[in-house]
Amino acid sequence: MVCDKQQADMEVDVIISGCGPVGALTCNLLGSLGVRTLVLEQDLAPHGQPRAFSCDDEALRIYQSTGLGAELQKDMRENRFAEYVGETGKRFAEVHTGSADFGFGYSPLWFFHQPKVEGVLREGMGRFPHVKLQVGASVESLEQDAAGVTVRYQLLQTGETRTVRGRYLLACDGARSGVRKALGIKMSGRAYGEPWLAVSGSVEGDAPELCRFVCDPKRPAFVATGAVGQFRWEFMLMPGETREEMERPETIKKLLAPYIDPERVHVERAQVYTFHCLNAARWRDGNVFLLGDAAHTMPPFMGQGLVSGMRDASNLAWKIQRVVRGLAPASLLDTYEEERRPHVEAVQKLCVRVGHLFLARNRWVAGARDMVMRALQRIPRVRRFIQGFEFKQPPMHERGYYLGGGHAPESAEGTYFIQPKVRLQSGKEVLLDDAIGNDFAVLCRANAPSAQVAAARGLAEALGARLLAVQSSGADGSDVPAVEDITGKLGDWFSRHDSDVVVLRPDRFVFGAVKAERLPELRDALGV
Numbered sequence: 426m427v428c429d430k431q432q433a434d435m436e437v438d439v440i441i442s443g444c445g446p447v448g449a450l451t452c453n454l455l456g457s458l459g460v461r462t463l464v465l466e467q468d469l470a471p472h473g474q475p476r477a478f479s480c481d482d483e484a485l486r487i488y489q490s491t492g493l494g495a496e497l498q499k500d501m502r503e504n505r506f507a508e509y510v511g512e513t514g515k516r517f518a519e520v521h522t523g524s525a526d527f528g529f530g531y532s533p534l535w536f537f538h539q540p541k542v543e544g545v546l547r548e549g550m551g552r553f554p555h556v557k558l559q560v561g562a563s564v565e566s567l568e569q570d571a572a573g574v575t576v577r578y579q580l581l582q583t584g585e586t587r588t589v590r591g592r593y594l595l596a597c598d599g600a601r602s603g604v605r606k607a608l609g610i611k612m613s614g615r616a617y618g619e620p621w622l623a624v625s626g627s628v629e630g631d632a633p634e635l636c637r638f639v640c641d642p643k644r645p646a647f648v649a650t651g652a653v654g655q656f657r658w659e660f661m662l663m664p665g666e667t668r669e670e671m672e673r674p675e676t677i678k679k680l681l682a683p684y685i686d687p688e689r690v691h692v693e694r695a696q697v698y699t700f701h702c703l704n705a706a707r708w709r710d711g712n713v714f715l716l717g718d719a720a721h722t723m724p725p726f727m728g729q730g731l732v733s734g735m736r737d738a739s740n741l742a743w744k745i746q747r748v749v750r751g752l753a754p755a756s757l758l759d760t761y762e763e764e765r766r767p768h769v770e771a772v773q774k775l776c777v778r779v780g781h782l783f784l785a786r787n788r789w790v791a792g793a794r795d796m797v798m799r800a801l802q803r804i805p806r807v808r809r810f811i812q813g814f815e816f817k818q819p820p821m822h823e824r825g826y827y828l829g830g831g832h833a834p835e836s837a838e839g840t841y842f843i844q845p846k847v848r849l850q851s852g853k854e855v856l857l858d859d860a861i862g863n864d865f866a867v868l869c870r871a872n873a874p875s876a877q878v879a880a881a882r883g884l885a886e887a888l889g890a891r892l893l894a895v896q897s898s899g900a901d902g903s904d905v906p907a908v909e910d911i912t913g914k915l916g917d918w919f920s921r922h923d924s925d926v927v928v929l930r931p932d933r934f935v936f937g938a939v940k941a942e943r944l945p946e947l948r949d950a951l952g953v
């Protein structure tokens with residue numbers, strides 16, 4: 426089919442196919458950046474059933490950047506402790522998620538109720554007159570040329586067909602992405618043979634707070650107290666067990682019995698899933714980009730499937746805005762896959778490794794694992810690595826849109842900037858991102874010589890970025906807007922990276938951190 430762009434019923438900057446959690450988040454990010462967006466969703470109402478259950482500090486920071494962080498966090502539960510137990514129920518590893526602090530403003534493990542999150546994101550889209558959601562609209566086909574994409578979609582209630590023209594199309598249409606298939610992009614990787622039964626529900630009366638990986642070769646399971654009174658139990662199916670048999674209420678009761686009195690459980694959803702660990706051969710085709718499950722899937726052992734899609738959205742939204750506004754060349758968009766794919770692949774590998782640990786099926790192997798894990802944790806460094814959750818993949822880009830082209834050992838470029846609390850000049854204490862907004866930002870030391878501060882100001886103005894001077898606690902005022910570094914962490918960061926000025930990208934990755942004399946180099950790299 427050829428869609429004539431002259432005949433499109435509507436024209437926008439960005440069309441999004443699919444309003445699942447990744448599509449809805451992307452919409453909010455684009456909306457807050459002023460990008461005209463139409464999102465097409467085939468279903469009339471949000472999914473309504475919980476699938477994703479946990480997220481992390483990076484996810485919370487991304488939600489914060491949409492202005493919906495507090496609203497979303499209100500219905501989340503911070504998980505402070507996770508444990509791995511063996512066949513006998515004896516713990517062989519524990520992760521102290523409540524005290525782990527990677528510096529990004531939040532602790533690293535949170536449980537949420539997906540329907541609540543999707544509800545808030547959908548409502549949040551209503552804040553932007555330039556963002557439109559069309560539900561009951563199924564994307565049918567697309568045509569692209571050098572200038573953009575024309576999408577044909579069907580309104581499922583009336584059967585009417587419409588077209589929309591956009592500069593870019595973002596496929597957020599999930600693991601079975603029709604857009605990806607239409608472009609002939611293949612997925613590769615591996616499917617996990619063992620299906621899992623995921624049971625969600627609530628519990629009558631008091632219930633223990635827990636987050637437990639049951640690494641019992643007879644029946645690997647995951648049991649956790651979630652947000653808003655929700656629980657999650659996941660059980661691996663054993664050879665010969667069928668979906669029908671596992672989803673039966675009496676089977677579910679039997680499976681729950683070792684963990685809780687099943688009569689107190691109100692099951693809201695019980696469904697068998699098979700998890701895949703797949704990656705699309707390419708995440709971009711001309712003016713079409715794949716995000717979230719459309720681009721990659723992974724088993725849920727680290728709770729990183731949705732979070733990875735959120736990182737995609739956070740990485741791409743501001744790049745699209747800058748290109749659409751004519752502030753950056755279209756080549757900036759090539760850095761989306763360049764930056765994100767290696768991170769996703771690393772997270773997938775980690776999920777698979779954790780899966781191996783979790784899913785040992787042989788009793789003797791599982792017993793040996795428990796012993797080795799306990800023994801290893803007598804070594805303080807290993808104990809810290811496990812208990813401090815240091816095995817989680819750090820957010821970092823080896824290559825991409827950075828001064829010097831990416832992260833070199835010990836360099837700040839390509840790393841995720843810290844987010845400590847700061848005090849505003851009004852006296853109010855906020856997390857750093859709330860002080861710097863959602864565009865580029867330039868931070869400099871407040872006590873720098875005035876010529877340096879002036880140079881940093883020149884850079885910020887040329888970039889259209891907010892400039893903030895970082896004062897150490899109790900320092901005197903500065904002639905540029907300042908924040909007080911009440912924890913001392915920003916000052917330490919500047920010292921550790923031997924720099925006076927840092928430029929943060931809108932997604933809060935460090936574009937460049939330099940001594941004042943290297944500011945011209947930074948400006949060159951930014952093209953301003």
Ligand SMILES: Cc1cc2nc3c(=O)[nH]c(=O)nc-3n(C[C@H](O)[C@H](O)[C@H](O)COP(=O)(O)OP(=O)(O)OC[C@H]3O[C@@H](n4cnc5c(N)ncnc54)[C@H](O)[C@@H]3O)c2cc1C
Pocket residue numbers: 442443444445446447448465466467468476477478479480562563564565597598599600602603623698716717718719725727728729730731732733734
């Ligand atoms: C049991 C289970 C547990 C999980 N636990 C976690 C976890 O704890 N943490 C985590 O981070 N992840 C977890 N995940 C993964 C997570 O659920 C997914 O990664 C996430 O839902 C992907 O979001 P998405 O928006 O990319 O895709 P989806 O949620 O699949 O949304 C795609 C949307 O596109 C729409 N759509 C599809 N085709 C069209 C079309 N042609 N036209 C218009 N609309 C269309 C669909 O209706 C849907 O609304 C879990 C998954 C499962 C199954």
